[in-house]
Amino acid sequence: MTIGSRRKQTMVHGLLLLSAVTLAGCAGMGKKSVTKLPVPDAYADLVDARGADRGRIDVFKEGSGLRIELVARGFAAGTYGMHVHTTGQCDGPKFTTAGPHWNPTGAQHGRENPMGAHHGDLPNLVVEPDTIGRATLHLVGTRLTGDGAVLDADGAAFMIHAGPDDMKTDPSGNSGDRIACGVIMTAPAG
Template identity: 40%
Template sequence: MTVRADVTTAAGEPAGHVIFKQTDHGVVVKARLMNLSPGEHGFHIHETGACSPDFKAAGGHYDPLRAKHGFDSEGGYHVGDLPNLIVEADGTASADFFAPQLTLEAYEDDRYPFTLADADGSAVMVHAKGDDYQAQPPGSTGERVACGVIFAD
């Protein structure tokens, strides 16, 4: 199964897409983005499949375990935490990640691996600044600058 999220900037410009591909052991995430400011950007899965003009409708990071934020946090990290994106001088970013904690299979209970296809969906979010992988509460990444609703092809 493959799922695609078309991403737009806060100004409404197309910003590329993110492909999520189910494997036997998790989800491969392939980001192909554009129209972003150069540098390091936080990149996360958010809990609700909605992108309003300010992207607040997407809710917080996808975190069914109620863990602390960041890969460097003691005791684990949010299910929706992903590595930072590096945006080139021309505004593009291309990155591939493997997320063993995720699945595209639909079910409603919170169990491992965690589904992106629950009743309210999920969204992929690009933030203004790079993630420090530990800030509590989350928020060191700044404003939400691009968002895409995750949906099945």
């Protein structure tokens, strides 16, 4: 064997060893980078009057109540009222089958109303230009199921309205038409 062929053989072995080490490292990285997302306790797929996908909410039970994670798609830049409604129905085009805001205590509407607020009153959704609407909402002191809970015998719906909620006008905050709705359903055990 000549010196040139020994160098060539050594280089080939070195490249093979380097390739094996690189592949082993990549295989280990794949296992470490997998993150399992938490499974929601409930969810709602949001649709508009035509039935087009407008986003989703995921509902998680927490010690203080419920946390809602919202992703809203296809909305122009602007401010939109959001509420939990009393009935788990979203029949278009106006979504009136969802009933009024969820209000188990008989309060008036609005987070700024001294006589309010409904349990279903939520902050406004603000969508910036060229973005997807996102929000994290908290329903403190609220249960998902059981007595006085969101998901009672006739369920509940999540609603997005055409305009901002003024946070004080009873019964709906002057938030305008109902433009996206989703029936809140318990998530399958995963």
